[in-house]
Amino acid sequence: MxxxxxxxxxxxxxxxxxxxxxxxxxxxxxxxxxxxxxxxxxxxxxxxxxxxxxxxxxxxxxxxxxxxxxxxxxxxxxxxxxxxxxxxxxxxxxxxxxxxxxxxxxxxxxxxxxxxxxxxxxxxxxxxxxxxxxxxxxxxxxxxxxxxxxxxxxxxxxxxxxxxxxxxxxxxxxxxxxxxxxxxxxxxxxxxxxxxxxxxFHYPDSVDIPSYRPTYKGNAKQVKQAAELICQAERPLIMAGGGIVASHACPELVALAERMQIPVVTTLMGKAAIPCSNPLNLGPVGMHGSKYANMAVTESDLIIACGARFSDRVTGKVDEFAPHAKIIHIDIDPAEIGKIINPNVPIVGDVKVVLSAINERLEKMGATSVCEKWRDEVFSWRERWPFYTSDFADYPDKIAPEVLLETLSDKLDPHASIVTTEVGQHQMWALQNIHREHARTFISSGGLGTMGFGFPAAIGAKIGCPDEQVVCIAGDGSFQMNSQEMATAKINDVPVKVLIIDNRALGMVHQWQHLFYNDRFSFTELADNPDFVKLADAYGWRARRITKPEEVNDALDEMLASDEPYLLDVVIPAAQTVYPMVAPGAPIDDIIGALDVTLGGVRVTEKGFGEAGRPRVKPSHEGVDE
Structure with a gap:
C-alpha cells in the first residue's frame, strides 16, 4: 500500500x-x-x-x-x-x-x-x-x-x-x-x-525546459489580500476542487477551514478533499449538489475557490452564480484564472503552497472566525434539506439507490477502500451517498463524463493499491462500454467488485427526457440488456442479482467478502430519478426535487422552467419495470 x-x-x-x-x-x-x-x-x-x-x-x-x-x-x-x-x-x-x-x-x-x-x-x-x-x-x-x-x-x-x-x-x-x-x-x-x-544509454539526472516553468509559490501581495478578505468576510465559503487532491493539499485546506470555521463545498473532483465526517464539509455543489450547498454559494459574501475551475456543472447560469460574493481563485494553471469567473483576488500557484502561505498569514494576524451566525444558518439548512431520509422513498417496495449506496458506504472501511464510478445517475447517487475520509479514494470521470471509465479505472486502482477494497459503482449502460475487461480482472487475479445499478435505461438522459421532453424516451431504454449474472459467469466471476430491499444487506456482505472478482446486479425502477437537480442553464439556487423535512419529507420545486416544461416532482409509477 x-x-x-x-x-x-x-x-x-x-x-x-x-x-x-x-x-x-x-x-x-x-x-x-x-x-x-x-x-x-x-x-x-x-x-x-x-x-x-x-x-x-x-x-x-x-x-x-x-x-x-x-x-x-x-x-x-x-x-x-x-x-x-x-x-x-x-x-x-x-x-x-x-x-x-x-x-x-x-x-x-x-x-x-x-x-x-x-x-x-x-x-x-x-x-x-x-x-x-x-x-x-x-x-x-x-x-x-x-x-x-x-x-x-x-x-x-x-x-x-x-x-x-x-x-x-x-x-x-x-x-x-x-x-x-x-x-x-x-x-x-x-x-x-x-x-x-x-x-x-544515458539517462538525464534532471530536467531543464526554459519554456516550461510552473509557478508554485503564490504572489505575496495577493496572499495578503486573500487573508484580509477572509478576515473581513461574514459569510465565507470554501469551494474545493480536484487541485486539492492533485497537490495533496488536504491538510492545508482543513487547517484553513477549521481555523476560520468556514464551511466547505466540493466539486466532483474535489470529493474527500475534506473528510466527509468533518462537520464543516457541506459536500457536493452544483447540478446534483445538495440544496444547502447551493444555497450557501448563493448567499455567501466570499468564495475561496481552491483548485477548482468553475465548470458549468458547478456554476449553473454563470451570471447568477454567487451574486453577493467576492472571489478568491487559487489555481496552478493561469489559464483557468478568469476563464469563467473573474476573481477579485487571483492567485496563480500550487494550492498546497498557497494555502500554507495564507494559513501562515492568518496566524500572524491572530485571525479568528467571525462567521458563527453564518455557520449555524448553513448547518440548519443541512438539517432542513437532506439528500435523502429513511422515511421517504419514491418506490417503497423497490430498492432505493440512495439506501443501497449509503448501506455500502457504511460497510466499507473508509481508511482502506476506493470507490470508482461510471457516468450517469449512479455516479450522482454515489457522489451524494458514498462517504469518503481520504483523498484519492473516490475516482470518477468529471470533465469528459466518460461512460466506460469506472470499471477499468477500478482495475487500475486495485493493481496500484492492492490492499484496498475497490468497488466500481456502474450503470447497466456504462458497464457495457468496457465489460470485456472482466477478462483482464480475472486473468490477472484482480478481485475488484462491480455493483451495477440496473434500471434498463440510459438513466440520466432518460431522466432528462422525463423532465424536459414530455416522456419521449428516444433510444434510451435498454430492455434487451444481457443477463449480467450469466455474463459474469462466462468470464469466471462470481455474481448475484437482487430485486428486493430486504436482499441488500446480505448481498453487499457477500460481495465485499469475496476474494474473487464479483458482480452484483441491483435492479431498480427505470423511472427512478436522481434529485436534487438544477436544470441545464438555470442558476444553482433554482433547485427541483430537494427534500424538505419541514414539509414532511416531500420533494419541492422552487421555480418554473419556461419552455422546457415543468418537472414531475413525484414520478409516475406507471410502466415501472419490475
Missing part, C-alpha cells in the same frame, strides 16, 4: 525534476542497447512498476524488450481504451504517473477517449504509441495514423521521436511534464525503426 507520505514525496520529486525511482544512474547507464531496450530502461529509471497496454506490429520490438524486464509488470487489457482508463485509475489512486503502451494506427486511436478523460481531469499519464517507420510516415502506410495530430488538443504535450539521440531526454521530459504543474497526459510516438536502432 502506498502511503500518503509517499504520494506527497512523489509529487515533490516531480516538482524538483528528479526521477521517481532510486536514481537516474541505473545499472543500464553507459550500456549499448536498442532503442526498445532503452525505452524499458527509461521506464525503470522513472520507477515505473506497472504499465497497461496491448501489443501490435509497430510496438513489437518494445514488447520484446519488455519481456526481459524484472521490474515492470505489464497488464494486458482487452481494448486499448480499457488500458488507458486502467492507467488513469492507477494514477488517481496512487499519485504516480500512469503508463500506457500500444501500437500504431487503431491501437493508438483507441486510446483517444482515455487520453481526453485524463486531460479533462488533470491526471498524470504517459502514453507510448508505436508508429510506422520514419521512411513511410505520411504515405498512408498500413496501420499509420497521425496520433500526434489527432491528440494535440487533449494532451499536455506530445513528442514524435526522430532519433535515438533524443530518446532518453524525451522520456525524462515526458514524465516531468506529466507530473508537474497542472498534471496531464503526455504522448510519445515512436517510429518502429528507432526501436531497433542501437544507442548508448
Amino acid at each position: 502506498i502511503t500518503v507520505e509517499e504520494k506527497i514525496a512523489r509529487r515533490q520529486r516531480a516538482i524538483e525534476g528528479r526521477p521517481f525511482g532510486p536514481g537516474s544512474k541505473t545499472e543500464h547507464e553507459g550500456k549499448t542497447m536498442t532503442g526498445a531496450q532503452a525505452i524499458i530502461a527509461c521506464l525503470e529509471a522513472e520507477g515505473v512498476d506497472t504499465i497497461f497496454g496491448y501489443p501490435g506490429g509497430q510496438a513489437i520490438k518494445i514488447y520484446d524488450a519488455l519481456y526481459d524486464s524484472k521490474k515492470i509488470r505489464h497488464v494486458l487489457a482487452r481494448h486499448e481504451q480499457g488500458a488507458t482508463h486502467m492507467a488513469d485509475g492507477y494514477a488517481r489512486a496512487t499519485g504516480k504517473v500512469g503508463v500506457v503502451l500500444v501500437t500504431s494506427g487503431p491501437g493508438a486511436t483507441n486510446t483517444v477517449t482515455g487520453i481526453a478523460t485524463a486531460y479533462m481531469d488533470s491526471v498524470p499519464m504517459v502514453v507510448i504509441t508505436g508508429q510506422v517507420t520514419r521512411g513511410v510516415i505520411g504515405t498512408d502506410a498500413f496501420q499509420e495514423s497521425d496520433i500526434v495530430g489527432i491528440t494535440m488538443p487533449i494532451v499536455k504535450h506530445s513528442f514524435l521521436l526522430q532519433s535515438t539521440d533524443e530518446l532518453t531526454k524525451t522520456f525524462r521530459e515526458a514524465f516531468y511534464i506529466a507530473s508537474t504543474g497542472r498534471p496531464g497526459p503526455v504522448l510519445i510516438d515512436i517510429p518502429s525503426d528507432l526501436s531497433g536502432s542501437e544507442m548508448v
Whole structure:
C-alpha cells in the first residue's frame, strides 16, 4: 500500500525534476542497447512498476524488450481504451504517473477517449504509441495514423521521436511534464525503426525546459489580500476542487477551514478533499449538489475557490452564480484564472503552497472566525434539506439507490477502500451517498463524463493499491462500454467488485427526457440488456442479482467478502430519478426535487422552467419495470 507520505514525496520529486525511482544512474547507464531496450530502461529509471497496454506490429520490438524486464509488470487489457482508463485509475489512486503502451494506427486511436478523460481531469499519464517507420510516415502506410495530430488538443504535450539521440531526454521530459504543474497526459510516438536502432544509454539526472516553468509559490501581495478578505468576510465559503487532491493539499485546506470555521463545498473532483465526517464539509455543489450547498454559494459574501475551475456543472447560469460574493481563485494553471469567473483576488500557484502561505498569514494576524451566525444558518439548512431520509422513498417496495449506496458506504472501511464510478445517475447517487475520509479514494470521470471509465479505472486502482477494497459503482449502460475487461480482472487475479445499478435505461438522459421532453424516451431504454449474472459467469466471476430491499444487506456482505472478482446486479425502477437537480442553464439556487423535512419529507420545486416544461416532482409509477 502506498502511503500518503509517499504520494506527497512523489509529487515533490516531480516538482524538483528528479526521477521517481532510486536514481537516474541505473545499472543500464553507459550500456549499448536498442532503442526498445532503452525505452524499458527509461521506464525503470522513472520507477515505473506497472504499465497497461496491448501489443501490435509497430510496438513489437518494445514488447520484446519488455519481456526481459524484472521490474515492470505489464497488464494486458482487452481494448486499448480499457488500458488507458486502467492507467488513469492507477494514477488517481496512487499519485504516480500512469503508463500506457500500444501500437500504431487503431491501437493508438483507441486510446483517444482515455487520453481526453485524463486531460479533462488533470491526471498524470504517459502514453507510448508505436508508429510506422520514419521512411513511410505520411504515405498512408498500413496501420499509420497521425496520433500526434489527432491528440494535440487533449494532451499536455506530445513528442514524435526522430532519433535515438533524443530518446532518453524525451522520456525524462515526458514524465516531468506529466507530473508537474497542472498534471496531464503526455504522448510519445515512436517510429518502429528507432526501436531497433542501437544507442548508448544515458539517462538525464534532471530536467531543464526554459519554456516550461510552473509557478508554485503564490504572489505575496495577493496572499495578503486573500487573508484580509477572509478576515473581513461574514459569510465565507470554501469551494474545493480536484487541485486539492492533485497537490495533496488536504491538510492545508482543513487547517484553513477549521481555523476560520468556514464551511466547505466540493466539486466532483474535489470529493474527500475534506473528510466527509468533518462537520464543516457541506459536500457536493452544483447540478446534483445538495440544496444547502447551493444555497450557501448563493448567499455567501466570499468564495475561496481552491483548485477548482468553475465548470458549468458547478456554476449553473454563470451570471447568477454567487451574486453577493467576492472571489478568491487559487489555481496552478493561469489559464483557468478568469476563464469563467473573474476573481477579485487571483492567485496563480500550487494550492498546497498557497494555502500554507495564507494559513501562515492568518496566524500572524491572530485571525479568528467571525462567521458563527453564518455557520449555524448553513448547518440548519443541512438539517432542513437532506439528500435523502429513511422515511421517504419514491418506490417503497423497490430498492432505493440512495439506501443501497449509503448501506455500502457504511460497510466499507473508509481508511482502506476506493470507490470508482461510471457516468450517469449512479455516479450522482454515489457522489451524494458514498462517504469518503481520504483523498484519492473516490475516482470518477468529471470533465469528459466518460461512460466506460469506472470499471477499468477500478482495475487500475486495485493493481496500484492492492490492499484496498475497490468497488466500481456502474450503470447497466456504462458497464457495457468496457465489460470485456472482466477478462483482464480475472486473468490477472484482480478481485475488484462491480455493483451495477440496473434500471434498463440510459438513466440520466432518460431522466432528462422525463423532465424536459414530455416522456419521449428516444433510444434510451435498454430492455434487451444481457443477463449480467450469466455474463459474469462466462468470464469466471462470481455474481448475484437482487430485486428486493430486504436482499441488500446480505448481498453487499457477500460481495465485499469475496476474494474473487464479483458482480452484483441491483435492479431498480427505470423511472427512478436522481434529485436534487438544477436544470441545464438555470442558476444553482433554482433547485427541483430537494427534500424538505419541514414539509414532511416531500420533494419541492422552487421555480418554473419556461419552455422546457415543468418537472414531475413525484414520478409516475406507471410502466415501472419490475
